[in-house]
Amino acid sequence: MPRHKGDHDARRRDVSAAVWRVLAAHGFGGLTLRAVATEMGATTGLLTHYFPSKKDLVAHALTLLDEHRAAQPRPTGAEGLAALRAALLDILPSTPQAAADNRIWVGSWDAALADPELAAGHAARYARSRERIRDHVREAQRLGELPPSDPDDVAASAQSFVLGLIVQALFSAEEFPPERQVRLLDGHLAALATAAEGP
């Protein structure tokens, strides 16, 4: 019998980490079982031992990548607008690690848009992200830091801004250094704070 379930899962995590590395370097177009195997100095036999098919492999890798981001060090203590700012900040590709993660996400969009199952997963993920943002917006509105616009619209707007900024930063990193990313985000937040409501 298996010694411990933890060993099995830990090994699966190792495999997923190798998948991340291959994805960050060569994208989904260059993701092959052999590439992942040689990346971790193993053979495809190991992969098939832990994952029944390639689909399951990438699904697990993406899930783990998502949890990996969600489990990041929470800058506790912040509230309202500051919390919103912090939440948006740690999505941006300011560090090489965050840039690699985002590069994987952006790369996953092609496959996701072609597969309804993956697309549903992504849609749910982004909807959840918007909800988190919306809660921060509501709190900021309650504190009087933001005008009482529709929180869902503000959240969708902020999420759009961050996603698009990620894309542009990935394609021309020299034009969008971390400092400019922060400056642009602060500009967006400032615009939200001083904007008047709609009709």
Next chain:
Amino acid sequence: MPRHKGDHDARRRDVSAAVWRVLAAHGFGGLTLRAVATEMGATTGLLTHYFPSKKDLVAHALTLLDEHRAAQPRPTGAEGLAALRAALLDILPSTPQAAADNRIWVGSWDAALADPELAAGHAARYARSRERIRDHVREAQRLGELPPSDPDDVAASAQSFVLGLIVQALFSAEEFPPERQVRLLDGHLAALATAAEGP
């Protein structure tokens, strides 16, 4: 000898259109020569007759898609903020055709981020788009419709916003109907108009 050069180029356009259809339906991951061939009721022999390799095929198709968008009906007459709004509006996936185009572009990001040559092309494209937006911003500032913030930052911000909105609209079309896209964009523009300058 060839009857006319137009025939040859017209056929290449037909092939590229078939490539678009396959890309919009199955993404770059599902783009194969056989799929394109059957899409237009032909065989791979036709494709290789007009394009030396698959790389050239997709490159030509993307170039044509880009020109196709650039050659859209220009809503002449608008100036300043209205022109900026119009320019941003016709990027959004408000029509099925625009949604398909955007779906192709989003799908191309994975391959582009893996290939430096393609990445440079995309970076140049988005830089050029930002320049166009920046010019509109400058004009709007001259007309007093926008505060005198850094035009490059405003352009980058607007481009980010639109790109991110495209992504979200592609993944959950029902949550982002055209009317909401317009509303969100107008909200963003209104925020820009009432925002104060930075330090």
Next chain:
DNA sequence: TGTTTTGCATAACAGGTGTTGTGGGAACGT
């Protein structure tokens, strides 16, 4: 009308893909 050129279907090719056994050696339980 005879000749040449073009347009493209057909087929074959070499290489890479995900997947499926098979086997042996190490780790474990007894």
Next chain:
DNA sequence: ACGTTCCCACAACACCTGTTATGCAAAACA
């Protein structure tokens, strides 16, 4: 010390990929 179980390298598989070669009908030209 023995038997069992697990882990995974190795190899083979059927399939699909882009590319190349061949051949033939139709059109263009003389």
